[in-house]
Amino acid sequence: MTAHLSAPSLDLLAEQIAALLEEPSTSHGLARTLRAVAKEIEISKYHRTSSRAWPNGRIDIAPEKVQIGGGAHRIDGFYNIDAVPPADLLWDIREGIPLQDGSVQFMFSEHFLEHIDYPNSAKHYAREAHRVLVPGGQLVTGVPDAAFVLRHYPDNPTLADEMVERWYAKRDCLGDINTFLDLINYVFRDQDDAPTYTPHLWAYDREKLTQMFTEAGFRAIEPWDFDPTIANPKRQWGSTYVIATK
């Protein structure tokens, strides 16, 4: 007989995982995996609540400017969609963008794309962004620049300290991230055992972004001039941004 995972059983699973994570006998490796499951359950619960409100996967307002995966970085005048609070709408973007066709003028995301899996979710996201934009609408995407770290390897070891200081200062990890290869691991994997951080699942450079957004149907992809009134200033250094026009 196949067990059907209903919402109450997900709640129960979340409780059981929380209890196991409190247990001193839970091994490090198991705890790491359980935290990842707990995170997906959390995202799934938020997504389920929102998709109950919008069962056809489209909300009934049509914001002109949208930020995806902004986290705590809210932008004035933008409608913020993220998997977890704080956001105007909690939605798992791997399930699609819950906006009407041809309704958005401008979309923005930074340090989001590398957190969803490639190729399925990333390419789905690119196609969905193309779908929801008006003709001539624009999508700005910023990611950690894999080409930047590779270009400087192995000649500029202090760059690792600088990047960790700029991007990960709150993480108190300089004691462990202290060679250039550690920095490359961060950009490509971001999978140390800090419990609250989510991994990078794919690395991008400008060429990769250009190829992916071209494939999704965008007609022009250009470098984007960093605008600190929109973007998170701490992301400028070491990131690459492109603007794709539908």
Ligand SMILES: C[S@@+](CC[C@H](N)C(=O)[O-])C[C@H]1O[C@@H](n2cnc3c(N)ncnc32)[C@H](O)[C@@H]1O
């Ligand atoms: C590293 S944070 C970047 C936050 C902000 N853009 C910045 O640069 O400071 C990645 C953000 O993407 C969001 N995110 C990750 N996976 C997501 C998904 N499947 N759907 C929606 N948002 C997601 C996370 O919740 C988080 O807010």
